[in-house]
Amino acid sequence: MTDEHHHAPPTSPVEDRVAALESLLVEKGILDTAALDAVVDHYEHAVGPLNGARVVARAWIDPAYRARLLADATPAIAELGFSGPEGDHMVVVENTPEVHNAVVCTLCSCYPWPVLGLPPTWYKSPPYRARMVREPRVLLAELGCEVPPDCEIRVWDSSAEVRYLVLPLRPAGTGDLSEEELAALVTRDAMIGVARL
Amino acid sequence: MGPVDGVHDLGGIQGFGPVEIEPDEPVFHADWERRAYRLTIGAMLAGQLRGRFRHAIERMDPVWYLGSPYYEHWLTATATGLVEGGLLTVEELDDRLGSPYPLARPVRAPRLDDPGPSLDSHRFSLGDPVRVRDRHPLGHTRAPRYVQGRTGTVVRLDGVFSLPDVEYHCDALRREPTYSVRFEAAELWGEPGDPVHVDLWESYLEPQEEPAHD
Numbered sequence: 219m220t221d222e223h224h225h226a227p228p229t230s231p232v233e234d235r236v237a238a239l240e241s242l243l244v245e246k247g248i249l250d251t252a253a254l255d256a257v258v259d260h261y262e263h264a265v266g267p268l269n270g271a272r273v274v275a276r277a278w279i280d281p282a283y284r285a286r287l288l289a290d291a292t293p294a295i296a297e298l299g300f301s302g303p304e305g306d307h308m309v310v311v312e313n314t315p316e317v318h319n320a321v322v323c324t325l326c327s328c329y330p331w332p333v334l335g336l337p338p339t340w341y342k343s344p345p346y347r348a349r350m351v352r353e354p355r356v357l358l359a360e361l362g363c364e365v366p367p368d369c370e371i372r373v374w375d376s377s378a379e380v381r382y383l384v385l386p387l388r389p390a391g392t393g394d395l396s397e398e399e400l401a402a403l404v405t406r407d408a409m410i411g412v413a414r415l
Numbered sequence: 416m417g418p419v420d421g422v423h424d425l426g427g428i429q430g431f432g433p434v435e436i437e438p439d440e441p442v443f444h445a446d447w448e449r450r451a452y453r454l455t456i457g458a459m460l461a462g463q464l465r466g467r468f469r470h471a472i473e474r475m476d477p478v479w480y481l482g483s484p485y486y487e488h489w490l491t492a493t494a495t496g497l498v499e500g501g502l503l504t505v506e507e508l509d510d511r512l513g514s515p516y517p518l519a520r521p522v523r524a525p526r527l528d529d530p531g532p533s534l535d536s537h538r539f540s541l542g543d544p545v546r547v548r549d550r551h552p553l554g555h556t557r558a559p560r561y562v563q564g565r566t567g568t569v570v571r572l573d574g575v576f577s578l579p580d581v582e583y584h585c586d587a588l589r590r591e592p593t594y595s596v597r598f599e600a601a602e603l604w605g606e607p608g609d610p611v612h613v614d615l616w617e618s619y620l621e622p623q624e625e626p627a628h629d
Contacts, residue, residue: 412436
């Protein structure tokens with residue numbers, strides 16, 4: 219496979235290439251599409267930012283849970299039933315009035331699947347990966363996330379095995395809300411660190 | 416020789432425009448994305464892409480890489496990895512597609528006979544100043560270009576994991592401690608700004624006895 223026409227940007231439709239590879243793998247017995255549909259369905263419908271929101275809400279109302287979460291996030295998250303691939307080595311970074319955290323993967327698309335689901339397109343896009351480390355404050359402002367000038371932005375590039383979840387600041391005036399109502403306030407983007415609640 | 420890092424190593428590259436967040440974005444935008452995800456997960460679960468997948472994405476033609484959707488990277492890396500693993504031939508792919516099946520470029524790094532010594536305990540401690548080795552291999556690495564040669568501070572000790580630089584080019588594994596290292600903006604970009612933390616394997620790092628200075 220050294221001939222150049224196998225490596226140039228393609229002219230064939232990607233749908234045709236998917237179909238060709240899929241049919242070959244099924245014929246060879248490498249791919250069991252029916253069995254895998256359950257896995258795909260799980261990540262498309264069952265796993266998503268609502269999991270992470272439950273972790274955040276629990277941390278807001280339960281100081282002992284928050285302490286466990288910040289000390290060793292993986293077992294603390296598993297307490298709520300969330301674990302699996304891309305979530306085996308979790309670290310939770312806590313926002314404070316002095317620190318705002320934000321997560322990026324400059325080399326590829328590393329993302330905490332068990333608590334946030336599969337990553338959105340923008341998280342995997344070259345502009346986000348290039349700019350989030352170079353000019354996080356400018357980029358966050360463009361996204362409508364204004365971080366006060368005296369608040370340090372800490373960017374975390376998940377370039378090894380750790381996957382990150384941001385613990386946002388609990389919004390003011392939410393003292394009377396239930397855990398469920400609090401979870402409903404937490405957004406995916408706030409748990410990546412490109413939004414504030 | 417200057418840096419030869421792949422186009423995937425995007426941190427700090429300038430010239431990109433706005434980040435567009437799509438409201439209520441679906442997990443998959445088209446059926447082919449779902450099928451590309453499914454066949455990649457299937458090949459991974461079958462153990463057929465180990466030590467091949469990420470580096471295959473990195474070996475895509477740079478123009479193609481930057482101009483194609485994410486799941487096209489997965490499709491291409493899976494096809495490439497299965498050909499390189501001997502489960503498929505290029506001829507089978509070409510015949511089924513009816514035209515040359517586009518793949519990533521070949522591996523350029525030499526195959527390693529010896530994975531080198533594994534390390535169980537962390538050499539560096541919290542607060543240690545460390546410098547990232549200025550090393551731009553032809554093969555796979557997880558040391559981003561924008562921190563190579565730069566000095567930072569160890570802020571977290573993480574687990575002991577297989578070193579990707581070896582795993583992708585050797586039949587055996589080498590395990591090393593990992594760290595989170597904080598880099599000040601001035602050290603990375605030469606001007607004030609907010610710090611970046613990068614997760615790095617131990618052999619990417621060397622002790623830095625002197626304070627950083629430019």
